[in-house]
Amino acid sequence: MAWFYLFCFVLGAVIGSFLNVCIYRIPAGESIVSPPSRCPQCGAGIRWYQNIPVFSWIVLGGKCASCKAGISIRYPLVEALTGGLFVLVFHTFGISWPTLVFWVFMAMLVVITFIDLDHQIIPDVISLPGIVVGFAASFLLPWMSWTDSLFGILLGGGSLFLVAAGYELLTKKEGMGGGDVKLLAMLGAFLGWKAVLPVIFVSSLLGTLVGVPLMLIKGADSKLAIPFGPFLATGAVIWLFWGGGLVAWYLGFFR
Known part of the structure; x- marks a missing residue:
């Protein structure tokens, strides 16, 4: 079984290497497939043995092999994070269709x-x-019907849209972008409608725990923009792996 876990981590790390390309190129409007990986500083191509996830960054000392410019530690962290998430998915769902679905997720x-x-x-x-993709994947998840996914899309996108619209109406300021609305709709598609409100609650709690100290450090008058997407993503991960246990723990207080 240990070999399965190692395989999942390596697979996730390799995919994480590609995700680094997506993270860098998508906002820039560049192709994610061409040209091949290159140093953003000097433009030198990165050979395959210089592009082994995590390992190559350590061997190269976090520097480009050609120009010696520093390479952000984020690159191996994204690779290791993706590898770890792949292992966690496999540990939870084993060899099954849900594992493939949630690897993509x-x-x-x-x-x-x-x-x-x-x-x-x-x-x-x-x-x-x-x-x-999330809606189509509902046909591969034994515990969720396509109607659960569809209602998840509607509840996820609709609930956050109403919150954002209400905030803007009351404050005349945009407090939440349309991207967050679409993201929560995507989370509802993958996780079902029952996950939407818990994900909003957990992500809001995490956002508060992070945002309030930052506001205190920066000062109340500072224009501090904290993206909500990472908190929604973290809330979705928490729900996927530990949601059932958290609900049981919470309900235990009422027994």
């Missing part, structure tokens, strides 16, 4: 998270196809 969430952190945008090129 994890990859989408990783790309969305880091693009939103960098640019405060959630690309439609990921979230909109993600809604379709």
